[in-house]
Amino acid sequence: GEDVEQSLFLSVREGDSSVxxxxxxxxxxxxxxxxKQEPGAGLQLLTYIFSNMDMKQDQRLTVLxxxxxxxxxLRIADTQTGDSAIYFCAERGNTGTASKxxxxxxxxxxxxx
Amino acid sequence: GxxxxxxxxxxxxxxxxxxxxxxxxxxxxxxxxxxxxxxxxQSLMLMATSNEGSKATYEQGVEKDKFLINHAxxxxxxxxxxxAHPEDSSFYICSARGGAGQNTGELFFGEGSRxxxx
Numbered sequence: 001g002e003d004v005e006q007s008l009f010l011s012v013r014e015g016d017s018s019v020x021x022x023x024x025x026x027x028x029x030x031x032x033x034x035x036k037q038e039p040g041a042g043l044q045l046l047t048y049i050f051s052n053m054d055m056k057q058d059q060r061l062t063v064l065x066x067x068x069x070x071x072x073x074l075r076i077a078d079t080q081t082g083d084s085a086i087y088f089c090a091e092r093g094n095t096g097t098a099s100k101x102x103x104x105x106x107x108x109x110x111x112x113x
Numbered sequence: 114g115x116x117x118x119x120x121x122x123x124x125x126x127x128x129x130x131x132x133x134x135x136x137x138x139x140x141x142x143x144x145x146x147x148x149x150x151x152x153x154x155q156s157l158m159l160m161a162t163s164n165e166g167s168k169a170t171y172e173q174g175v176e177k178d179k180f181l182i183n184h185a186x187x188x189x190x191x192x193x194x195x196x197a198h199p200e201d202s203s204f205y206i207c208s209a210r211g212g213a214g215q216n217t218g219e220l221f222f223g224e225g226s227r228x229x230x231x
Contacts, residue, residue, distance in 0.1 A: 031219070035222075041224055041225060042206050042208075042225045043206070043208075043222040045219050100147065100159055105155070106156050
């Protein structure tokens with residue numbers, strides 16, 4: 001089946017940029033997503049990218065997609081303490097509107113002062 | 114934006130009892146809802162996919178008789194954990210697809226429900 005992998009932990013200083021990486025195996029992925037989960041809460045969609053794009057920017061967030069290498073990254077500029085959370089990447093295969101998302105293992109981002 | 118609400122947020126129950134968790138899409142019609150289970154410091158594990166008016170599709174290894182899912186309307190899906198045991202203690206999260214997210218496939222998540230079985 002599909003597999004999505006992420007590094008487990010990232011620590012950055014406030015004001016620096018954070019880069020969270022994700023690799024996936026499904027070559028038929030249509031959309032790829034980044035979700036944020038704060039402690040004890042559900043998931044909040046941050047951004048998504050269609051598979052025929054290689055970059056998407058939304059304010060402090062930049063998503064880069066290397067479809068050939070099946071590598072997705074999320075860059076957070078000027079990281080703030082409020083960005084501390086778990087970040088999940090997810091991919092959606094090409095099996096119609098009922099297709100499910102496969103989530104990565106999550107990367108815990110810790111922002112230090 | 115699309116809002117999904119879960120209830121209850123926290124539930125503590127005795128072993129052997131059944132617990133029902135509700136998932137509602139508040140401002141859109143959810144044609145498909147998903148139920149996930151999340152263990153501490155782990156990713157989301159998809160339990161089942163439910164489509165309004167039809168039986169849920171369970172993932173491999175998920176007991177359909179233990180985790181009953183009902184999606185009777187386009188705005189409500191319920192997960193009932195029957196005869197709960199301590200190993201069922203977990204964080205259960207629902208998500209819904211529909212409305213503006215129908216084409217892009219994005220899911221809107223509920224706040225999650227933490228179940229503790231004593």
